[in-house]
Amino acid sequence: MAFPAQIKIPATYMRGGTSKGVFFNLTDLPEAAQQPGPVRDALLLRVIGSPDPYAKHTDGMGGATSSTSKTVILSKTTQANHDVDYLFGQVAINKPFVDWSGNCGNLTAAVGAFAIQSGLVDPTRIPENGIAEVRIWQVNIQKTIIAKVPIRNGRVQETGDFELDGVTFPAAEVEVAFVDPSAPGESVFPTGNLVDMLEVPGVGSFKATFINAGIPTIFVNAADIGYRGDEMQSDINSDSAALERFETIRAHGAVAMGLIEHPDQAQSRAHTPKIAFVAPPSSYTASSGKAIDASDIDLQVRAMSMGQLHHAMMGTAAVAIAAAACIPGTLVNLAAGGGERQSVVFGHPSGTLKVGAQTESVDGQWQVRQAIMSRSARVLMEGWVRVPPVEGL
Incomplete structure (x- = not known):
């Protein structure tokens, strides 16, 4: 043949x-x-x-x-x-x-x-x-x-x-x-709020920041979903129940952001939105063995990508982190200590990353002019x- x-x-x-x-x-x-x-x-x-x-x-x-x-x-x-x-x-x-x-x-x-x-x-x-x-x-x-x-x-x-x-x-x-x-024609905060209460059947009700910058992202507090904020890939990706819970939260968050009409539709857009959890700074050991001191960072961030905890941080999610951190009152900003700022250094499983953003409030609506980071x-x-x-x- x-x-x-x-x-x-x-x-x-x-x-x-x-x-x-x-x-x-x-x-x-x-x-x-x-x-x-x-x-x-x-x-x-x-x-x-x-x-x-x-x-x-x-x-x-x-x-x-x-x-x-x-x-x-x-x-x-x-x-x-x-x-x-x-x-x-x-x-x-x-x-x-x-x-x-x-x-x-x-x-x-x-x-x-x-x-x-x-x-x-x-x-x-x-x-x-x-x-x-x-x-x-x-x-x-x-x-x-x-x-x-x-x-x-x-x-x-x-x-x-x-x-x-x-x-x-x-x-x-x-x-x-x-x-x-932010996506064309979309508000930085699709619900109009810096913080919302997200109700997820079978999981619970907790605070969330929904932001549309870099990539649509759902931020929640680590403590509200039972985590410290310094978790590594092995802590999350080996736990099938945890992965299912994150996907359920992501699906309901996507509905709240107006990206889909029903949670079942989240399966057809696994890339977006992202879901991440934040916490105040703490000391931990990165996956490379590098010691990260709490004084080295402004906050901890862990993010899920395609159903798994990311080994570092997605670039588009880093844009969302930068924008949210520089807007007073978001969960990301509060985890970093609150107040006005132009940049943050956050901890992720592989180490740290510095990101910055130019934001301003115009007629009561937040706008992100640009977000900047260095890569290679x-x-x-x-x-x-x-x-x-x-x-x-």
Whole structure:
């Protein structure tokens, strides 16, 4: 019996922040996959190796975690005063599903470098030495992101001494600014309140801050749901009852935020909203063995991603943390001690991260002008990815 040959597609495997993903130039994809739809989704699922009931991604490029089951498609920009269009697809591990509902803030740090190296940025905007400001149009959330990519001798500088907790080795620093990070036409606080009471059948009733910045996020107090706030992945991800409880809270929070009409619909948007729990600062040992003193941080934050406690912090959730921390009265702000501030340092399972935001109240409504953080990125491998033919190709 004859079997068809594999499809060969130019691709680059990159780390951005604490995530990894497979990057494509839109025009390099097979023609049928250059448009949104089931053919594109089927191709990306096969690239990553999903769905995988073994949760290993042995037959694909994924890493069987929410941080490493990611795909990126870049293309010439469709927007004035921008350099590149960036589309992100979060690939489910054990389901035949690609979630296009949000952005990946970590991989955003790699977008500028890939865009420059792929010839998608006008050469006149790239200095021989210095910083190239790549203006990114984030297609999923219809927002502008500015990535400051270091350039040396006309090429992207990837090596450096910038250390990012959650990443083993140092690299060049890439500053990323998320401009007006709330979803288009949406309020920063979708319920109109800084703090709401969230009632979750079978779980309880507790305070929550619902914020729409970077990515829709639900913040709750760790103590209100039975945690300290300094938990590690093994404390949460090995507890199936806890994971189910978090997903139930997330589903009901999504309804409260107006993202879905019924909790059952949360299954179709596993990437958003995120749910995180916060607590005042405390001393703990990070997953690397690094000792974090309570005096090193302003608060503790732990966040769930695709049904699991994240090993560090998602970039988009860090944007939400920055915005909420800089608005007096939110649960995040109160956990950090309350009051006005322009930045915070928070603890996460892998260490610490400093984030900042510019916020202001206009006619009684809070607005987030931008949120800023530093990440790093580098090419891990480039060439072609090969996949068996999928339906439609």
